[in-house]
Amino acid sequence: MKKHLLFLGPPGAGKGTQAAIISKTNSYLHLSTGELLRKEIDSNTELGNQVKDIMNRGELVKDQLVLEIVKKNLCTDNKGWILDGYPRNLSQINSLNQVLLNINQPLEIVFYLDIPEEVLIKRLLMRGRKDDNEETIKTRLNIYKETTEPLIEYYKSLSLLQYINADGDLKTVSADIKQKMA
Ligand code: AP5
Secondary structure, three states, X not given: OOOEEEEEOOOOOOHHHHHHHHHHHHOOEEEEHHHHHHHHHHOOOXXXXXXXXXXXXXXXXXXXXHXXXXXXXXXXXXXXXXXXXXXXXXXXXXXXXXHHHHHOOOOOEEEEEEOOHHHHHHHHHHHOOOOOOHHHHHHHHHHHHHHHOXXXXXXXXXXXXXXXXXXXXXXXXXXXXXXXXX
């Protein structure tokens, strides 16, 4: 049975890495809003130019722009999918709920990847993406704590949340996710 999953957690928790592993093994669609936005920037599109500075500062792109991307890319056929990096605030939750209602594909599991702050900062500084510098990481973390972290309680209240200790090696974290997906 193909599942509809969401990976939630702070920057650097390994959402993208684990979503890529799980989507490959299961032939799921991996929908990362960050990745799709970076592609727009690399392709020099109008949208890319609109969001470039915002992303480089580590701030959130406007809800409506991200929603368009999600609507355009979320497949409506009978394929499993993983949302990575969306939703990130309560307004995005409401939009997502509406989209999922329209396509009749409810979320089944929300994986919360938890990791100590010092570990994620080390990981991000080592990766060195354009938004992986100390100042931007601080902004991303503050925004995460203020606007995204409350989503954990929301999904917990719907009994959709699965806790993942993301402070382990890749294989251990993947194995935990796979076991909780079964
Ligand atoms: P996005 O791309 O989503 O960035 P993020 O949320 O900050 O997440 P990261 O990609 O940094 O972390 P991750 O948890 O995916 O970890 P990863 O697997 O990469 O968003 C970027 C920007 O786009 C936002 O700041 C915003 O501007 C905009 N945006 C995106 N979505 C938006 C939305 N919904 N609304 C508004 N704006 C939006 O791993 C990190 C590093 O750790 C890698 O080098 C990896 O190799 C390493 N690693 C992973 N797992 C392990 C492990 N187990 N052990 C050791 N190293 C590991």
